[in-house]
Amino acid sequence: MKKFFTSRPFKAIVTVLCVLLMVSIVFAAVGRRVAPQSDFLGTLLSPFQTFGASVTRQIDRMFTAIGRLDTLEDENNRLREELRTYRQQLVDFDEYKRENEFFRDYLEMKQQHSDFTFQPAIVTARDGADACGSFSIDAGTRDGVALHDPVITADGLVGYISEVGSTMSTVVTVLDPTLRVGAVVSRTREAGVVAGDTALLGDGACGLSYLASSSAVTIGDTVLTSGAGGVFPAGLIIGTVTDVKKDPSNVSLYAVVRPVIDARSLTQVMVITAFEGQGGLGDE
Amino acid sequence: MSKKADRKGGLVLQYVLLGVLALFCWLLQSAPGGFAVIAGCSPVLLPVLTAAVGVYYEERAGAVFGLLCGILMDIYTVPSVGFHAVVLTAVGVVCGFAVKHFFTHSLWAALVLCLGAALTYFVLYWLLFKCILGGGGAWFYLVRFSLPAALYSGAFGLVFCPLVRWLHRRLSFA
Structure with missing residues (x-):
């Protein structure tokens, strides 16, 4: 030391x-x-x-x-709940907005045709095997829908009810050869019959037949329902003329009509359950 | 005991997955707006899926699966009251029976049977709804729409057959 x-x-x-x-x-x-x-x-x-x-x-x-873990968890849960509520409100808002737009389009039509009674319906399913685009809707007899009631959108005619159940129905479109609609060309007031044609199905078009050989119908003319027969009300837009040909029999003219409605893209439609002058096809 | 329970659990899981797959296919094929529409033809998936199930699970399971899928399709397509249920049940039975007696268990056989199922479905649909109950132009409809749609639908066998085979093999625990 x-x-x-x-x-x-x-x-x-x-x-x-x-x-x-x-x-x-x-x-x-x-x-x-x-x-x-x-x-x-x-x-x-x-x-x-x-x-x-x-x-x-x-x-x-x-x-x-760590000391505040419980508080943080509570706060986190509360915030998550709030976020969920806001998200739901946003979805509801979008839904209301879409519905609002949908009904606003029909309001104009309702004002023009005060005699129409509408039943809104949602397209529930398509028949994938049917090239004519038939589909099912979620409205049936319980909602006042009956066989052969016209089905429309704000743009024009879609088709009619071909089968009806209590809560659902099937709609056949104007492209189907079994459906025939009394029609009139808006500009010339010439009458004819619009019917599906399998030869035109690929182009998504149908035919307007029985036009006089001297008919002045031209490409671009608008075709409306004539109201003849009482199945469809008069004045609904069916489509636009895209071609005019001679009938195979060479007696009358035949116009190719492209419907205003693309049946495959429809999600909501309106069924006209009653209108002035409504007749029907009976049980055929 | 454990093996038996495993086998049972595996089967239940397989059936649940097949049910989910059927629902998914039905939603796709019947969705408004159309699923994978080419030149106006859209595929119908459930007959092809039923054929695949018939091939790998044999006729009894194929029949039950076909019946359920057919009822599902019938519920939402009013004009065909019972049409789909009958056709799809037959497809399940015939495919299960055919693969047992006339084909070897191979992917090719399954694909051929799927295509056959699609063709059968579309031709019967055409015959009943377009030829007998429909308007004019039935032959044109057959050539222009029904047959191409059948081929198009049958092509989905390329997806369904390996998928169902995988389910069958992978989840058969025993």
């Missing part, structure tokens, strides 16, 4: 400490400044201090968070 106190390293350490102490005293007394050795060490250790402080802060946060 005595040896250590008399050794050179000990003397050197004591000397350095004395020098440092003196420097500290002098700096403190004279300039009230940090001693250079402290300044030097502080600069050297500063990054470690920052790191240490950061780690300490994180640990502190973690423990605080």
Whole structure:
């Protein structure tokens, strides 16, 4: 032990400490400044201090968070619930908006034809095997729908009810060869019959037959329902003439009509359950 | 005991998955707007799926599956009261029977039977609804729409056969 106190390293350490102490005293007394050795060490250790402080802060946060875990979970659940509510409101809003647009289109038609009684319906399914585009809707006899009631959209005629159940019905479109509609050309007021034609099905068109050979019908003319027969009300748009040909019998003219409605893309329709002058096809 | 339970669990899982697949196919084929319409022809998937089930699960399961799929199709297509149920049940039975007695168990046989099922379905549909009950132009309709749609639908056998085979093999735990 005595040896250590008399050794050179000990003397050197004591000397350095004395020098440092003196420097500290002098700096403190004279300039009230940090001693250079402290300044030097502080600069050297500063990054470690920052790191240490950061780690300490994180640990502190973690423990605080653990302490608040229950509160945070409650808050999280509450926020999730709020978000779900807002999302649902957004979906409802979009739905109302779409419905509003749908009914606004019909309002104009209702104002023009105050005698129409409408029953809105949603397209529930398509018959994939039928190229004529027949489909099912979610309205039936319970909703006042009857066999052969006309089915329309705000744009024009879609077809009619070919089969009816209590809660659903099947709609045959104007492209179907079994459906015949009394028609009139809007510009010339010439009458004819619109019916589906399998030869035109591929183009999504149907035919307007029994036009007089002297007919003035031209491409672009609009074809409307004539109201003849009482199945369809007069004045519904069926489509536009895209071609005029001679009938195979060479007695009359035949116009190719492209319907205004694309039956495949329909999602909502209106069934006209009653209108002025409504007749019917009976049970055929 | 454990093996038996595994087998039962596997079967239940297979039937549930097949049911989900059938519902999915029905939604696709009957969706308003049309599914994958090409030149006016859209595929009808359930007869093809029924054929695949008949091939891999044999006639009894094929018949039950076909019946359920047919009823599903009939519910939403009023004019065909019972048509789909009858045709699809027959498809399930015939495919199960045919693969057992006339074909070897291969993917090719399954594909041929799927195509046959699609052709049968579309020809019967055409015969009943377009030829007998429909308007004019029935032959044109057959050539222009029914046969191409049958081929198009049959092509989905390429998807359904491997899928049903995988279900059958992978989930048969025993």
